[in-house]
Amino acid sequence: MLRQIEGSRAIAETVALCRPEVVCAYPISPQTHIIEAVGAMVKSGKLAGCEFINVESEFAAMSVAIGASATGARAYTATASQGLLFMLEAVFNASGLGLPIVMTLANRAIGAPINIWNDHSDAMAARDAGWIQLFAETNQEAADLHVQAFRLAEELSVPVMVCMDGFILTHAVEGVDILDQESVDSFLPPYEPRQVLDIDEPVSIGAMVGPEAFEEVRYLAHLRQLDALERIPGIAQDFKELTGRDSGGLIRTYRIDGAEIIVVALGSVLGTIKDAVDNRRELGERIGVVGITTFRPFPSEAVREALADARQVVVLEKSFSTGFGGVLSTDVAMSMRDMDFDLRTVIAGLGGRAITRRSLEEMLKQANDDALEPLTFLDLDQGAVERERARMRSVRRSGPSAENLLRDRASSAAAPTRRDV
Amino acid sequence: MTRQPVHFYQVGSFAVGNRLLSSDDRTVQSQRERTNSIDSGHRACQGCGEALGARYALDAAMRATNGHVVAVNATGCLEVFSTPYPETSWRIPWLHSLFGNAPAVATGVAAALRVKGKSDVRVVAQAGDGGTVDIGFGALSGMFERNDDVLFICYDNEGYMNTGVQRSAATPPAARTATTDAVGPEPGNVFGTGKDLPRIAMAHDIPYVATATVADLHDLERKVERAMEIRGARYLHVLVPCPLGWGSASNDTIHIARLAKESGLFPVFEAENGTVTSVSTIRRRVPVEQYLSLQRRYGHLFGKSPRPDIVARIQAIADNNIARYGLVDDATESMEVNT
Structure with a gap:
């Protein structure tokens, strides 16, 4: 049912429809509204068969999720920024153990200086943690991605992080179609763990592995991520058949036919970029957009195909690798390593700085004039x-x-x- | 049921004397049907107190729950020596995640069991002293505070033995470790530091807190059984001598654990809901020197340049424990005279 609803509320209600069995969370802005709402649903009995645990830190939140998942329960948590860093050891551990935990990351900058506003530094810090990372463009997509995330995680025994821009999405009220229980149940079967703590069939989980097998364990994890590249489009297709909506998938293209310049980006900024591109198109500039929905595993083939005919690729990123440049840019460059094109990196929106359509249009004009520096910090004073x-x-x-x-x-x-x- | 105190002085030692007991009163370890929760073939050092403690405690928990136990383990010696593939020693469901998160992982296991309708399966989390008093302390306090249905067992060998014998917040004063060298005017670990985790656990008002040593099997097993009768957060702190880290003979592990208790340095007691309910009184009081002198980590207090001043400070700690917990009662004193 389509409702005007806050993004966080939409996530909470959707997560509840996914029948989580253990939810644990430690509050951090801008994730709080999500866990408050889930907690209230558990407390009131609206979300039955679920344990909600108020823990003492994010490190404990992920650890509780690990214990619950290893015991066969569908486990969910949410965090942001410093919280993700504080739990990072357990984040790596969850994927290493192959536990299909789903976590919302309400993307926020990392301090110091302390800053509660949106950028993607937190997600990038966990880029190599072995989780699948999905980026939502809108609140509708954020909600839809959670349903798909549980199914993907459990099919592959890989944890999934659904990234949504803090405040810009989490606190925005807009129309979101919340699915009904029957639809979600038809899409998401009950969790059947591959490994579980069971007194009738005792197993040791988390044993020490030395050089004799460690590389193989890691390679298997890589193969599971490659499997995810195969499964994600199929799951998105199933979801479309259920709801009629295009949500998820690997990448999303916009006006790339005949585009000489293509902008690549993650998350909610894609909306503003599309508006700017529409304006530039009216001026005759041939510009298109590629949104990366699945950031890890990185959909190199799809990106390569979408960007194949572009003369110039502008990667707009809400984070960067200090002392080097763009993170997403590196992935794009690697995907197109033997192709002839100019790559430009634009760092924008750090710590919540607004990315305005006007600034984007100025930047796109420079790109069109071949005047954009290889690395640009948008609106830098x-x-x-x-x-x-x-x-x-x-x-x-x-x-x-x-x-x-x-x-x-x-x-x-x-x-x-x-x-x- | 009233408990009849049994003394085994007739065998001339503190041996447990199973043969003198009715079969019902014998230890779990002496039963043919014990679980062997952590099986032989693991890679612990000879005389490892932690290997004994873990086996005693888990086998007792298994008997108390009719085999319904899931174990969570912090990183450390116990995890490392028990699991290098393919030789896992665990015959019970066992999960290791990280060094500092065993209490929280156990919370998650317990929550999942509850939501799955399997509350008859009980969770035992275990860690060494580093995983308990230092890196796992925040998570442990959180688990206590929420009163999650977990028995947390600390196998305390008073240092980071797995990484090469470094100081932890459970390392006692004057003890030499790799990071508290036996040099300078105050050799070894400094006085006035460290955490008393059993008392901190009691301050959380959790239903059950107990201490034990590997020297008294009956006492240790009884405390595990008592813990398994209770729901909520429970804490058992077991002193487990470490021949490697303490510089003691492998065949002295039990002897040294007993001297820790008999000197008063390691008070053995239990507490329910924040109040001490019983103490194991000292049966034959010994000066701390007897305990210390068997361990090379205290070697700098004896020998060519002895430090009786430091030994006296350690004795004062033991005396303080004895006064605080009432570890010596009149009956004990009179028994001491008789023996």
Whole structure:
């Protein structure tokens, strides 16, 4: 049923329809509304057959999920940012053990400086943790991806992280069609574990593995991720037959036919990018968009095919590898290593900085003029950066840079900015 | 049922004397049908107290629950020596995740069992002292506070033995470890540090807290059985001497564990809902020197440049324990005279 609903609420209600048996969570913005709502449904009895556990840390949240999943229960948790980092040891452990836990990641920047707003630094920090990582563009897709995530995770015995932009999606109220129980039940069969703690058939799970077999264990995990590349389109197709909606899949293309320039991105910013592209198209610029829904495993073949005819690929990323550049850009470049094209990386939206259509259009115009630098930081206040660099050169104890930059912004806010002129 | 105290002084030792007991009162370990939860063939050192402690405790838990036990294990010696493939020693369902998360993993197992309608299957989580008092402490406190239905057992060998004998917050004062060298004016681990986990557990007001040593099998098994009669968070702290880390003879493990108790350095007691309900009184009190001098980790206190001043400080700790828990009663004192 289509309802005007907050993104977090839509996730909570959808997760409840997936009949989780153990939900554990530790609060962190912007994930809180999700777990509050799931907790309330368990407490009221609306979500029956589920244990909701308030734990003392994210490390415990993932650990509880590990124990529950290894005991044959469908386990769910949600986190963001610092929370993901705090549980990261257990995040790697869950995939290493092959436990099909589903987790929502309400994407948020990582401190210091502390920042609660959206970017993708957290998801990228867990990129190599062995989880499947799906990125939602809208709240509808975020909700739909959770249903698909449980099925994918359990079919393959691989944990799945559903990434949705913090605040931009989690706190946005918009129309979302929440499925009914019967539909979800028909799509998602009960969880049949491959391995389970069972007193009738005792097994040791999590034994020590030395050099004699470790590489094979890791390679098997890689093969399961490659299997996921095969299964994800099929699961999305099944979901479409059930709901009529295009949700999930590997990648999503927009106006790429005949496009000379293609923008590649993850998550909710795709909506703004499409609007900007529509405007540029009207000016005759041949620009298209590729949205990456499945980031891990990385759909190299699909990306390669979609970008095959582009002269220039602009990868717009809400995170970056300090001292190098784009993370997603690297994956795109690797997927197209023997092809002739120009790759441009645009870092944007860090720590929640708004990615405006105007800035995107300016950037796309530069791309169209072949004037875009290989690595661009969108809307960077170069003056503020230079002033702090000068302070650092002039005095040894120049103080904390973050605070200096805030002070600089405050004082320059009084003066007219370049944009206002 | 009133418990008739049985003394085995007639055999001239503290031997448990199973043969003198009725078959019902014999230890689980002496039963032909014991589980062997952790089976022979593992790679523990000779005389490993932890291997004994784990087997005693889990076999007792298995008997108490009619075989309905799932074990969760923290990283550490016990996990490493019991599982290198393909020789797993575990004959019960067993899960190892990480070093610091065994209490939380156990919470998850217990929650899953409850939701699956299998609450008759009980969860035992186990860790060494590092996994309990240091890296697992936050998760353990959380598990206690939520009163999750888990028996958590700490096998305390007073240091990070698996990584090469480094100091933990359970390492006692003056003990030499790889990170508390026996040099300087205060050789070994410094005084005034460390955590008393049984008392911290009691402060959570959980239903059951007990301490035990591998020297008293009857006492250890009885405490596990008592723990399994109770629902909610339970904590058992077992002293397990480590020949490698303590520098003691392999055949002295039980002897040293007994001296730890008899000197008063390791108080053996149980508590329910935050209140001490029973203490194992000292049967034949010994000076701490008898306990310390069998261990090379205290070697710098004896020999060519002895440090009686430091031994006296350790004796004061034992005396304080004796006073705090009432480990010596008048009857015991009189028995001491008689023996």
